[in-house]
Amino acid sequence: MNTLADDPAAPLAERVVEPLPARMLNEFVYCQRLFYYEHVEGVFVHNADTRRGTALHKRVDSGKGDLPPAAAKKPQAATETPRADSTPEPAAPSPEPNESPQLAETIHSRSVSLASDRLGVTAKMDLVEVRTGAEGDLFAPLAVCPVDYKIGSPREGDNGPEIWDTDRMQLGLQCLILRDHGYTCAEGVIYYRGTKQRVTLAVTAELEQWIMAQITAARRAMLGPIPPPLVDSPKCPRCSLVTICLPDETRLLHEAPAHPDDEDFPPAQETFGFEREFGSVKELPGAYGANAGNGTSAIVATPGRRHPRRLIAARDDTRPLYIATAGVSVGRKSELVQVREKGEVVAEVRISDLSHVAIFGAGTVSTALIQTLCEKDIPVSYFSSGGFFFGLTRGQSLKNVFTRIEQFRVAADGVESLRLARLIVHGKIRNQRTLLMRNHASAPALPLARMKHAAQAALEAENIAELLGIEGAAALVYFENFAGMIKLADDPDEAIIGDQKNDPSASQAAVKPPRRATHDVAGQQLFTFDFTRRNRRPPRDAVNALLSLGYSLLARDCTVAAHAVGFDPYVGFYHQPRFGRPALALDLMEEFRPLIADSVALTLINTRVISPSDFVRAGDAVNLSAEGRKRFFSAYEQRLNTTIVHPVFDYQVSYRRALELQARLLAKTLTGEIEQYVPFTTR
Structure with missing residues (x-):
């Protein structure tokens, strides 16, 4: 173990230095931000290139890692004094003229792992060629040559094929490590499978000096903040961590943050009454939702605003x-x-x-x-x-703790927590208002005005308690008008059968008296999808049963997204920590409640995908039947796969991808990579 500082008062990260893997130094030369993600935060994601490289390395990785000693030990001189009467032994006979000297032999050692205390690095070498048995000094160090396998092609230089800087770093380190172990190593070889070429790297003083400088720079980068993303780099599109790094998105929000007075986020051009700062989206034609097929346009591009490249897939194939x-x-x-x-x-x-x-x-x-x-x-x-x-x-694939450190710091800071909570609630209220405007049969002006005022007031709340009151007031208005988005059936065959005589809580009145069938069935009255207010634990009517299940699935998906980014899902900023409550997951899902869960419920009812016969009652509780749950799961997953245009980045993403993207933007806000969190809002 190497030590960088012996001062006990120094931070632990500066007192103890772990050996750096040569592969990580390869990444450092390629992209310092990639090095930080993989080595410091422990993040790694496979893509087609990394899986192909793993498959091609199966043979070299199957070696035992044996390597002959660097040099044979010389026998010690005899200390016994010969007797005076001893007869000297005859000299060994000279070789016959037709006898040739022993030929050199090459030993191939695969998957050799070595470390260097001097350099503070480790390396796993694909192949080491060892030449033994040549004439000369039998006790001289063995001559070795490391061979590293790469799936690509060499760089075309003025004098022919050249080794890339990343490969030069990794191969040069292997040569220096072999030298530190006593071997003679004058050169190394990169074998490029793409062109089936062996390209040689000579070990020089200049190469060693450059490698030492890169090691020092990498150790310095480990102790600092995450390096900034590359600018318009051709390396980004094929990087396996592009969905985590978000280079263009991070740079866009860092250089032109979404601020309430930012001219790059003008008022929406359609008459929805949103004069706030954040961009909005419209669903693409044919989207599966309560108003499937109505949206036909994307966000209006702001002149002079440069949108990021499309580097991430719109949806996951799994x-x-x-x-x-x-x-x-x-x-x-x-x-x-x-x-x-x-x-x-x-x-x-x-x-x-x-x-x-x-x-x-x-x-x-x-x-x-x-x-x-x-x-x-x-x-x-x-x-x-x-x-x-x-x-x-879930597994232990994510080892990053720095995001959680910042999460706990901000959660303990009332001012910073409130700043984030305001934006979260603001986004939720805007999306609730949008859903009412989209789907209400005749959206009433007064409730819409009250919700618009609540969205504005959320940005100015002075504490969490006030913000809770604003959100609650907006939710009351929203659910008071929720029934207007439900297309009730007049067909008495589409009904939930409830024992109204023996169970007075079987149904509640809607905004107007409930529509009831004109006849009874076996003494039981029939009820349709009437809705008056939100109720839960347990839900006591069909609509609330759909909403509760949707919120439960959404909480699961937001918990998964929080874990994927490196958050602790139980420490939130708006929802305060409470035993057993995933507060951060609830924070993340606020903006998506109306866009996903509420929309799924409305779609299932209004398109008759689900009927009252798909529900069962047990006492006060109403739940979906087994067949009803299957229909709900299908609709929910279809909604998550709906493609939309991102409100800020102007490219298509699914709602599932948007959930994780919002979690990553929140993490980048906490770590200081971007100035302000931008809630996800739709138009």
């Missing part, structure tokens, strides 16, 4: 697996997830196609599958049969 049938078991067979019911396989899904697994009720999951999912960082979430979110299981 999909979730919902287990909502009681008594089923889920296990693993090779690379498949098998779902069994009464011993028979009823479904199979490839593990590589999964984004997460959700277990409702009494389903069981095998330990072997849990271990595999943890290894691949695929979360498993657990719900009650009624949809209450208990928690989730």
Whole structure:
């Protein structure tokens, strides 16, 4: 273990220096920000290039790592004095003229791991060529040559193929480490698989000096803040961490932050009455939502404002697996997830196609599958049969603590927490107001004006208690008018059967008296999708049952997004910490409640995808039946995959991608990479 400072008063990070892997120094030369993410924060994500490189390295990584000693030990001189009468031994006979000297032999050692205390680095070498058995000094150091395999092609220089600087760093380090272990190493070789070429690197004093300077710079970068992103670099599109780094997005918000007086965020040009600073979005044609197909335009591009490159995929190709049938078991067979019911396989899904697994009720999951999912960082979430979110299981892939340190610092600071909470509530109220304007049969002017005022007041709240009051008042107005977005059925066959005579709480009146069937069925009156107010734990009508399940799934997805970024989901800024409550996940979901959960509920009702017969009543509680849950899960996932235009970055993303993007923007706000958090709002 190398020490950088012996002063006990120095910070721990400055007193103890861990060896740097040569691969990380390769990343440092390529991109200092990539080095910081992977080595300091412990973040790594596979893409096609990294998986291809891993596959091509299988052979060299399968070696035992054996390497002959650098030099044979010389025998010690004899200390015994010869006797006077001793007869000298005859000299060894000279070789015959036709006898040739021993030829040199090359030994190939694969997957050799060595370290250098002098340099403070470690390296795993793909291949080391060792030349032994040549004529000369038998006790001289062995001549070695490291060979590193790369999947690409060499750089074309003036004098032919050249080694890239990143490869020069990694290969040069291997040569210096071998020298520190007593070997003779005059050069190294990079084998580029793309062109099947061996390109040689000579070890010179200039190379060693450059490598030492890079090591020093890397150690200095480890102790500082995260380096800024590259500017319009061609390296970014194929980087595996581009969805985490967000180079163009971070630079855009850092150089032109979304400020209340920022002219780059003008009032919306459509007459929705939003004069605040943040951009807005419209859903694309054909989007699956309460007003599917109505939106036809994206945000209005602001002249002079440069939008970032499209570097991230609009949506993920993986999909979730919902287990909502009681008594089923889920296990693993090779690379498949098998779902069994009464011993028979009823479904199979490839593990590589999964984004997460959700277990409702009494389903069981095998330990072997849990271990595999943890290894691949695929979360498993657990719900009650009624949809209450208990928690989730996930792997230990994320080792970053710096984001959490900043999270705890800001959460403990009332002023900074309030600044973030204002924006979160502001975004939520705006989105609730937008949903009313989109879907209400005749949006009343007074409630819309009150919600507009509440959104403005949220930005000026002086404390969390006042902000809670503003949010509550806006929510009251919103849910008082929620029934106006529901297209009630006049068909008495579409109804929930409830025992009104014996269960007076079976249904509540809507904004106007509930529409009831003109006849009874077996003494039970029929009720439609009437809604008066929000109720929960348990939901006591069909609409609230849909909303509660939607909020529960959204809380799960926001918890997963918080974990993926490196947050502690239980420490929030608006929702105060309380035992067992994922406060930060609730913060993240506020802006998306109307856009995702409420929209799914309205779509299911208004498009008749779900009917009152898909609900069951148990006492005061109303829940979805098994078939109803399947329809809900399908609609919810389809909503998450709906493609929208991002309000700030002007490229298409799915709602699922937007959830994680908002979490990452929040993290970058806490670490100081961007000045102000921008809530996600829609038009």
